[in-house]
Structures are given as structure tokens and as C-alpha cells.
Amino acid sequence: MHTVEIKPGIFWVGVNDHQTDYFEGLWPIIDEGISYNSYLIKDEKNAIIDLAKELTTEELFNQIQEKISLSDLDYLVINHIEPDHSGAIPALLKLAPNLTLVGTQKTQNMLTCFYGIETEKFLVANDGDELSLGRHTLKFISTPNVHWPETMMTYETSEQILFSCDAFGSYGALQGGIFDDEVQNKDFYIQEAQRYYANIVSLFKKAVISAIKKLADLPVKIIAPSHGLVWRKNPGEIVELYKQWSEYCISSFPRPAGIVMLVGSMYGNTQQLAEAVAQGIADDNVPLKMIDVLRTHASHILSDVMVNEGLIIGAPTYEGVLYPPMAHTLSELAHKRFASERTVARFGSYGWNAGGLREFDTITACLRWEIFDTLEFCGGATDDELAKARAFGAAYARLIKQKSS
16 A cells, blocks of 8 residues: 555555464454554654554555655654564664654663663653644653553644554554545444454553543544554544443443353263253343354454353363363453453353363452353253253343343
8 A cells, every 4th residue: 555645744654464363473363464554744853653563664664755765754753662563663763863762761661672772862752742843743642551551642733633553443454445434344444443452452441441531622633543444534433432342341331231152062062052042042032142162263252252241151071171262262351351240151061070160260260250050961961951051041131131221
């Protein structure tokens, strides 16, 4: 893609990444890809806001040089030091020797840790500080833990553009258009923003809510994040979605009355019971999504669990412990902590003992789950057990409707 003018003198100069299979080495983007959005402001002083991953350095520099020589850059604003935004810094410093780096004090310290960079040409950006480029003025807004401690946002005052870095971003390479009002598949980016939030940002939900409150009185016409769409038609849409997702991650806020059923099965016995539980849920007309944990990456599971009130776990005991793919999935949920204080149902089969429940309780202890009910059975389910499972599903569905009302 070529550079795109967002406003006079302000350009998107980002790049798409279709080479990375797992974002942060964890989250699959094999089909979706991702964009690294950098922004160039040409003025009496020239500034670049955020960079990109090291592997895209050459393409990024070519983008910038469509508008300006790298040696003519005066400032690099570092909203976030994570390597997908900063990997190109060492190469840029060799080509732009007069460059002044701008970021928080913690950013300056972390530059040394990540890249061995120690430079006197570093401008510490404190909360509320401003930097005049000429016609354009940049205001720096401290937003720690959205999503690392050094993170900030940059606000261009004349055009009212918020360069928000990871906040309000999404997975998904840009497919020709960069703006929310020019893409034909905006729903794809919203879904990928939800998954991105669940995977990357959800642990820092309280910091996100604090940042949104801090930005409430700031007039914003465009939100320009470091990944995904640039929001110019309705920037409030992505802010409201991030606020909603953040609230879903806090136990006191109600979520939609849907149920996610996570299922793992070795020989079909647990799966058979899952089908009976699902029938009971259908009897009470509650939306249900059944997910096979062996075939579905935790990235997608986290996203679905985040936006549904109900959660049912169906897994067998394997050699005295919990079915390993389920144990891994529950560990991911436990780490992100947004599923805490839920009322959860569980079921599963076992062979010679039922040791899986002990590991279940150990993994999820930090989540403080209330167990609605547990169905365990040896080997294959009897007709009586299947009938109990259907009633179990219906009763849990009624509870979830009550919790979400």
C-alpha cells in the first residue's frame, strides 16, 4: 500500500504484515495478518509517530520516503516500546542522525534494555506536555498499562487526531482502505478488535477504563491506532466497544445471556453428554456456542468467553489429571482473569478415577468461580445420565438468563 493523507500534512505510512503467524508469538494471525500503523507529520519540524516490527523495516522506510527523506525527520514519538512498534528504531537512527526520540521516562529506560540505546537526544514527555512542530502541536497523554507501564498516547491539537497506539486497535491487515468508512468489511475488523482486546488488552481492563475516562473531555475527530482501521467517521464507535469489553471483564458488570461450552473428548463419551446438555440449553432458548478445545486456539476462545455470561466446561479425566487441552485453555483464562467470579457448570467422564476435578480446582482457584453443578460419570453415559444432563443444561440456562436480566 502507498501512503495515505489523513489530513493536510498528516499521513498514514504503515505496513501490513502477512509473514508473522503468531502475534506476540502466541496469537494466530495466519489468515488475518496485521497492520503496523505509523504516522508522519510534515511541518516546520517533521515527526514520525510509532514505527513497526523489525522485519518490515525496509518497507516502512520506503513508505516514509514517499513523502520525506529519512534524514529530514526531527522527532520520533514512541507511544509504546514493544518491539512491534519499535523494532525499526536502531535502523532509523543510523539513517536519521539528527533524530530526537520522544517518550515517557520509562520508555527512555526501556530503550536501553531492548536496544542498548543511550542518547542525549531524548525528550521526556510528561502527561500534558506539548511539542510544537509549526502548524501542528502534539500533546502527550500518559496512559500507563494500556498495555505496558510506559505507554502514552499522542494528540494532534489542530486536527483533533488521537494517535492511540495499542488502544482501539485490532488484528487484521488493511485491505486497500485504511478508514472505517471506506472498508466493506468493517464487521471483520470489529470482530478482530474484540479478539485483540481479549488476547492483548483484557488483563489491563481497569487501565483501559481509566484512560477512556481521562479522554472523555478531549475533542477527538479521528482515532489513529497502531493496528487496524483509522476511525474517522465514527471514532466513538471503537471507544464504546473498548469500554463495553472492559466492563464485561469486570465481574460486577452484566454480560449478554449467552453460554460458551468448552468441550474436550477422548473417545466421545464427554461429547455425548455435551450434546445432551446443549439440548437442555436449547429448551430454554439461550444462545449457545460449543467449542472444541482441541481444534480451537485459545485466542478465539478467550474472545467468546469475554462477551458471554455463561461458561460450561466439559472434559474427561486423563491419566488422573484434567484433559490436557482443557487444562491449557483454563490456564489461559486464569492468566487473563476476566472470567473471574462467574457461575460455571462442569461435566465429564472418567475411567478408573475422577482426578481431573482436582486439577480443575487448582487451575481456576484464582478466578473464584462458583460451581453451579458438576456431572461426572464413569465410561459412557447411561440414558438416565443423559436425561440428567439435559435437565442440567436447562437449569443452567435459566440461571444465566436471570444473571443477565
